[in-house]
Amino acid sequence: MGFQKIGFVGLGLIGGSIAKKLKAVNPDIHIIATAGHTETVKEAYSLGIIDNDTLLPLSAFCECDYIFLCAPVQKNIAYLSELRDIIKPTCYITDVGSTKTEIHEEIIRLGMEDRFIGGHPMTGSEKTGITNANEYLLENAYYIITPTSVTPQEEIEEFRAFVTSLGAIPLVLDYKVHDYATASISHLPHVIAFALVNLIQRIDDDKDTMKTIAAGGFRDITRIASSSPIMWQNIFLSNKEPVLNLIDQYLEEIKRVRNDIEKSDSDAMLQYFQSAKDYRDSIAVPGKAHSVVYEIYLDLIDEAGGIAAIATILALKGISIKNIGIINNREFEDGVLRIEFYDQESLDLAVALLTERNYTLYKR
Ligand SMILES: NC(=O)C1=CN([C@@H]2O[C@H](COP(=O)(O)OP(=O)(O)OC[C@H]3O[C@@H](n4cnc5c(N)ncnc54)[C@H](O)[C@@H]3O)[C@@H](O)[C@H]2O)C=CC1
Numbered sequence: 081m082g083f084q085k086i087g088f089v090g091l092g093l094i095g096g097s098i099a100k101k102l103k104a105v106n107p108d109i110h111i112i113a114t115a116g117h118t119e120t121v122k123e124a125y126s127l128g129i130i131d132n133d134t135l136l137p138l139s140a141f142c143e144c145d146y147i148f149l150c151a152p153v154q155k156n157i158a159y160l161s162e163l164r165d166i167i168k169p170t171c172y173i174t175d176v177g178s179t180k181t182e183i184h185e186e187i188i189r190l191g192m193e194d195r196f197i198g199g200h201p202m203t204g205s206e207k208t209g210i211t212n213a214n215e216y217l218l219e220n221a222y223y224i225i226t227p228t229s230v231t232p233q234e235e236i237e238e239f240r241a242f243v244t245s246l247g248a249i250p251l252v253l254d255y256k257v258h259d260y261a262t263a264s265i266s267h268l269p270h271v272i273a274f275a276l277v278n279l280i281q282r283i284d285d286d287k288d289t290m291k292t293i294a295a296g297g298f299r300d301i302t303r304i305a306s307s308s309p310i311m312w313q314n315i316f317l318s319n320k321e322p323v324l325n326l327i328d329q330y331l332e333e334i335k336r337v338r339n340d341i342e343k344s345d346s347d348a349m350l351q352y353f354q355s356a357k358d359y360r361d362s363i364a365v366p367g368k369a370h371s372v373v374y375e376i377y378l379d380l381i382d383e384a385g386g387i388a389a390i391a392t393i394l395a396l397k398g399i400s401i402k403n404i405g406i407i408n409n410r411e412f413e414d415g416v417l418r419i420e421f422y423d424q425e426s427l428d429l430a431v432a433l434l435t436e437r438n439y440t441l442y443k444r
């Protein structure tokens with residue numbers, strides 16, 4: 081990257097994960113951060129992620145080459161006017177917010193189009209805060225880039241290269257296209273999850289029968305209802321029109337399937353479910369076609385020296401580890417150990433050795 085001093089405004093799950101990866105890739109990089117709470121900054125400093133150990137005033141960001149806005153979306157927007165008068169002329173501001181139109185409109189209103197490039201990593205989880213941040217969060221995830229009407233091509237290319245250096249897959253989109261697409265595949269599913277959980281909460285009996293028997297399907301479809309209420313309040317305030325449009329379309333869809341069920345239309349139901357299954361089964365795992373990563377995920381046996389034991393098993397067979405660390409993300413809610421190898425041969429041997437020793441392994 082052509083910049084050495086980076087500022088973070090907000091340092092939770094996403095800001096913290098980007099900062100961790102940046103420091104891991106380039107330990108000499110200077111990172112400063114401010115957040116909603118002093119403890120966040122202190123924790124990040126003690127982990128060696130950032131170079132300041134107290135909350136900083138915004139004026140401290142005057143020397144940054146790049147500033148990442150990583151607070152809830154409407155908080156990010158509120159910082160822009162203040163930053164405009166502080167940043168140096170060559171500084172670029174980017175954000176990681178889940179909505180893009182509102183921030184681009186504010187950028188246009190403030191005359192900052194030549195200073196901004198929008199971003200949105202399509203990864204994350206229902207967890208929040210720096211303690212859940214990890215340097216692998218962005219790996220193989222799409223990272224949407226929304227340039228302004230005047231962003232130079234070289235800047236887009238530099239940002240693409242930056243995204244790739246984080247292990248993510250850059251995808252340039254128009255900000256309005258972004259907001260309709262994310263309203264459909266991210267914001268609407270959160271509305272559905274919040275509504276479904278609240279419905280069950282409201283209609284459950286006084287013995288909590290529904291809550292007690294709630295199993296895989298309910299838990300799968302409602303995991304995201306555990307997401308940050310403040311973050312989602314900000315998102316829905318910021319992407320109202322597309323979300324309302326999608327909710328209306330979804331209600332039509334629900335009416336359609338309700339009608340088929342009411343009429344006991346078995347052919348229509350079968351067709352409807354088959355079509356959903358075929359489409360769902362065809363959704364690709366991001367990154368599979370783009371890069372080959374030789375990795376495994378496994379449950380860590382809960383005892384002191386668990387990681388050391390695994391490292392020793394592998395080292396005794398001469399297997400080199402490229403990267404090792406515990407991760408929490410939406411696929412592995414409870415946390416797993418991720419080990420990355422240099423080649424397929426090492427991966428195959430490691431799988432054989434660890435399976436033989438009864439470790440539970442997962443594939444992505
Ligand atoms: N959670 C997710 O899965 C994803 C979130 N995003 C976006 O990333 C942004 C951050 O989300 P997370 O990291 O998940 O949230 P988080 O709750 O983990 O972190 C938010 C951070 O912003 C700070 N903050 C809150 N108000 C602030 C203020 N007024 N000034 C300075 N800092 C403030 C908090 O102290 C915290 O450090 C949001 O805009 C969200 O829309 C984007 C992709 C995925």
Ligand SMILES: O=C(O)C(=O)Cc1ccc(O)cc1
Binds near residue numbers: 177201202203204266
């Ligand atoms: O937890 C999940 O599965 C998510 O969908 C996380 C997420 C939340 C907000 C975004 O803008 C992008 C991703």
